[in-house]
Amino acid sequence: MLEHRYAVIMAGGGGTRLWPVSRKERPKQLIPLLGEETLFQSTVKRLQGLFPLERIFVVTVEDQAREMMQQQPEIPAANYILEPAPRGTASVVGLAAMALHQQDPQASIAVLSSDHFIRNVDLFHYLLRASFDVAEDGYLVVLGITPTNPSTAYGYIQQGQPLVGDYKYPAYQVKSFKEKPNEQTAQQLLRSGDHSWNGGMFIWRADAILGEIRKQMPNLHSALETIRGAWGTSRQEQVLKDTWLKLDTVTVDYGIMEKADCAAVLPAGGLGWSDVGMWSSLFEVLLPDMNGNIATNMNLHLSHETHNTMIYGGGSERLIVTIGVDDTVIVDTPDILLVCKTDQSQKVRDIVEHLKKHGQEKFL
C-alpha cells in the first residue's frame, strides 16, 4: 500500500495575522519566518522519508505557484495543481482527490498545510503512518492535536468510541466537530479530556473522500466529474476555470467532515505543532532565552529588564534596544514597525483591515 500514499500540501491563503512580515505579495508560507527556510520548504522537508518527491502534490493559486516552484524545484511541476481562484478547502481537497484518483485509483492522501510548524518530525511520521493504516480501511481521519491551553483560535474535535481494528496506535470515532469556542467553553473543552484541536491535517483514501463528497456536496461532486472529464487533455485549464468559478466557498470541516459517518480521529500529543497563526504563537515555536525573550532575524538586541518579549528584526543591521519591556512583540520591517502586547496579537488583523479600508496599499 505504501506506494499509493500521497501528500497534498494546501497553500492558498494570505494570512494577515503575521503582518507586517507576511504581506499580500509575500504570504506567510513563502517567507523564511523561522530561519533559513520558508514554512513551505520546511513542510516539504518534513515529508522526507515518508513520501518520495513525485508523490508530493501542492494545491495553490497561480501567483504563489511560481514562487513555490522556485523554492522547491525538486517537486515535479506537474504536481502543482492550480486553483483558478480560492473556493474553500472542500473544493481543494475534492480537486486533489479527483486528480490523484484519476492517476491512481488506490491513492490515499495526507492533506497538510503549507504554513504550520511541527517540532517532532519523527512522531509526526509515526502518526501519519498510523493514520494511513486507519484511512486505508475507509475512514476519513483527522489528527486531533492534544490541547495545551484553552485556545479560542481552533475548532475542536470530540472523540467517541475506539475504532475496532488491529491498529498500532489508538484511533477513535469522531463524536462531534466544534467550531472555535469562546474562552469559557474552551476551558471546559480542555478539562473534558476528550477534545482535541482540529489542526486541519486529514488522511483518507481518494475514493473515500470523493464518495463522501458525492453524498454531502453533490454540486461539488458533479463539478469534479466535469473536471475529471477534461483532466489531462488540452481542455483541462479552461474546463477547470469555468467549473471552478461557479463553486460555493465551503470548508472541508463544515461541508464534509461534520456530517461524515466514517470520520475518525487520532490523538496527536507531543507533536510540538503550531499553526504559527499569530505573533504570539512564535513563543511556542522558537525557543525563548532565560528571560523568556526571543530575538530573531536581526543583528543586535540589547535589553534591560525585558521579559517574555519577542523581537523580530527585519534582517537589517539595526540595533534594537528594549528597557523595561514585558510580554510584548516587536516586529521591525523596513517600512513598518509593529509594537504589540503579546496577548493582543490577534488584533493585527484589524490593523490590516483598517489599512485596506483606507487604501494604504503599500503597507498591505
Added chain:
Amino acid sequence: MLEHRYAVIMAGGGGTRLWPVSRKERPKQLIPLLGEETLFQSTVKRLQGLFPLERIFVVTVEDQAREMMQQQPEIPAANYILEPAPRGTASVVGLAAMALHQQDPQASIAVLSSDHFIRNVDLFHYLLRASFDVAEDGYLVVLGITPTNPSTAYGYIQQGQPLVGDYKYPAYQVKSFKEKPNEQTAQQLLRSGDHSWNGGMFIWRADAILGEIRKQMPNLHSALETIRGAWGTSRQEQVLKDTWLKLDTVTVDYGIMEKADCAAVLPAGGLGWSDVGMWSSLFEVLLPDMNGNIATNMNLHLSHETHNTMIYGGGSERLIVTIGVDDTVIVDTPDILLVCKTDQSQKVRDIVEHLKKHGQEKFL
C-alpha cells in the same frame, strides 16, 4: 543698566539620555528635537526682545561651534567663546564673566543652557528682568523652578528670608543647595514648600561672580587673570589653551554657589520649564492627545488600545503600529530602535555606556 545686560548660553555637553536621537556627532542641543528648530535655535529665539543678538554669547567647544554658527549666523562670530576642553561649569561661567567684564566692566549676565525648553516665554522674560534687578544689587541669583513632582533628577534650592529691597518680584536668600535627592527625600522636599529645583539658570554681575570666584576658587581666579592678560591679543588662543587644560573640573553649584554669602533665589513657577533631560520629559514638553499619546517626527501612526505612549519617529515614511501598549517610549531612528518603559527612560544612559565599553562606536 539695560544696555549692560548679556546672555551667556552654555553649550558643551553631549547628553546621552536622549540617545539614540542625540548622538556623539549630533548632541541634543543641535538637533530639531521638538519640531523645526533645534533646541539651540529655540534658546536664542527665546531671548528675542530681552537681548540684542550682539549681547548674546555662547560658550562651547570647537566641534559644536561650527554647527552652531551655521544654525545661528546672526550671532556675531566673535561672541562664540571656545572652551579648549570641558572643565566644568565653574570654569565656563568664570571665563564668560572675565571676557564680558573685560569688554564691559558693568556687565551683568544671565547664564542659560542651550538645550532646555520653556513654554511660557513672556513669564521667562519677566523673571529674567526681575532677576537682573536683584543681581545688579550684587546678588548671585538663581532661578528656583517650582517643583511639580518629586524629581530625583535635579538639585534642590532651599529658600531663606526674603531679600530686603524694592523689587518688583519676591526674591529670597538661599538657605542651602541640595544635591539630587533620593526618592524619599524628594517627597519631603516637595512637601516642604520652600524648596525649588536648580535648573542651572543664573543671573549675576560679572564683577560679583568674579569676586566670589576669587574668594572660593583662587586657582580658577588666577587662571582667569592670566587669560585676561592675553585676551584680545594674538596670544589669546595659546594662553587660554595652556591655562585651561590645567584647571580642575568643578561645577558652578559645588565650586561657587553652595558657599556664596550673597546667593539669592527667585521662585519661578509656571514657566513650563523642562531640561528635556530624558525621553520621559518629552511628555511635559509636547502635548499628548486624548489617550496620553504623542506621535512626532513621523509619517503615520496607527494605534489600538495604546495609552501614555510616545512614538518618536526617524522622520521616515515608515508606518508605526502600536497595539495594547501603555506607558512606553518608542524611538525609531534609521539605525537604532529603542522601546523603553517611560519610567525607566533614565536607563538609556546605561545602554550608551554599555555600547561605549564594547566598542560599538557606530551606535554612539
